[in-house]
Amino acid sequence: MHPASFAWALWCCGRRREEAEEVLQSAYLKVFEGSARFNGDSSLRTWFFSVIRRTATEQRRRRWLRQQLLERWFVTPPEASSAPDPEAVAASSETSRALLQALAALSSRQREVLHLVFYQDMTIEEASRILNISLGTARTHFARGKQQLRQILALTDGRKEKRA
Amino acid sequence: MMADDPNLHRDSSDEHLRGLFSKLRKEDQARIPPPLMTGPKIESVRQRRPAKWRPGLRFAATVCAATLLAALLWLRHDLSLHRAAPGQGSYAPVASITEWRPPTDFLLNTPGREMMRTVPVLTPEPSPNRAGSPPNRKPEPPQAAAPLSQ
Numbered sequence: 107m108h109p110a111s112f113a114w115a116l117w118c119c120g121r122r123r124e125e126a127e128e129v130l131q132s133a134y135l136k137v138f139e140g141s142a143r144f145n146g147d148s149s150l151r152t153w154f155f156s157v158i159r160r161t162a163t164e165q166r167r168r169r170w171l172r173q174q175l176l177e178r179w180f181v182t183p184p185e186a187s188s189a190p191d192p193e194a195v196a197a198s199s200e201t202s203r204a205l206l207q208a209l210a211a212l213s214s215r216q217r218e219v220l221h222l223v224f225y226q227d228m229t230i231e232e233a234s235r236i237l238n239i240s241l242g243t244a245r246t247h248f249a250r251g252k253q254q255l256r257q258i259l260a261l262t263d264g265r266k267e268k269r270a
Numbered sequence: 271m272m273a274d275d276p277n278l279h280r281d282s283s284d285e286h287l288r289g290l291f292s293k294l295r296k297e298d299q300a301r302i303p304p305p306l307m308t309g310p311k312i313e314s315v316r317q318r319r320p321a322k323w324r325p326g327l328r329f330a331a332t333v334c335a336a337t338l339l340a341a342l343l344w345l346r347h348d349l350s351l352h353r354a355a356p357g358q359g360s361y362a363p364v365a366s367i368t369e370w371r372p373p374t375d376f377l378l379n380t381p382g383r384e385m386m387r388t389v390p391v392l393t394p395e396p397s398p399n400r401a402g403s404p405p406n407r408k409p410e411p412p413q414a415a416a417p418l419s420q
Binding site for chain 1: 284287288290291292293294295297298299301302303305
């Protein structure tokens with residue numbers, strides 16, 4: 107479960123590796139310290155994924171607030187990079203890079219649903235539980251995201267063929 | 271509501287996307303960090319998390335909040351008392367509308383305004399036997415009453 111959790115944390119943090127590691131550790135600590143409790147309403151994986159997502163959101167909010175306060179009252183803080191980990195980008199294959207670029211053009215909800223269904227092999231219902239949205243909304247995001255992703259990938263393939 | 275069938279979204283057109291995602295997953299799995307950090311790294315994560323409220327701290331915060339609330343209520347009550355009793359303290363009494371004088375009243379004090387307020391004294395009507403007399407004739411002064419004969 108750890109690899110899947112890390113991949114989800116990575117996704118929730120815009121594929122920034124260090125941030126994802128921190129989020130995952132914070133989520134583990136929440137579970138160990140008992141501040142996040144599993145009540146058996148869903149599967150363990152679904153529950154833990156929602157804990158990771160919530161932790162990532164909290165961390166992002168905290169970071170944003172800190173940045174805003176520092177900028178306003180003190181000095182300009184060292185800018186946290188919003189770009190994905192360059193090392194990971196370099197290590198990924200061309201097809202994966204194209205997929206990541208195409209995914210970056212989608213809305214975050216569409217990206218999350220597609221990740222949970224295609225990458226994590228979950229059902230749309232499980233995805234809707236993790237994202238705390240209705241099943242119908244999740245289905246809509248899934249269908250629209252898939253359609254857009256196909257269009258973007260087709261465009262990218264077309265450009266490659268032209269270059270060749 | 272219909273239950274979500276896992277195979278519902280497994281149509282053949284998705285296989286291409288599934289393949290792309292599974293390739294990405296395989297590449298990601300080569301760079302998975304260990305499950306738990308140790309040493310200073312985990313401490314830094316622990317420190318960055320918001321501190322949990324200790325019971326003592328929570329009690330102190332509650333007492334502070336209650337004191338502040340009580341002070342605010344008391345202040346408000348005090349203010350309303352001052353307002354209710356006119357003429358006391360620093361609050362000026364509210365003048366009655368009948369006693370109030372407009373501050374620009376003096377502007378109405380124009381010269382000759384007495385003429386507007388007094389009624390002119392009219393002379394008595396001339397008698398019919400003096401109808402032919404000129405109009406500018408001075409009116410005769412009223413005759414003094416004859417003294418009573420003894």
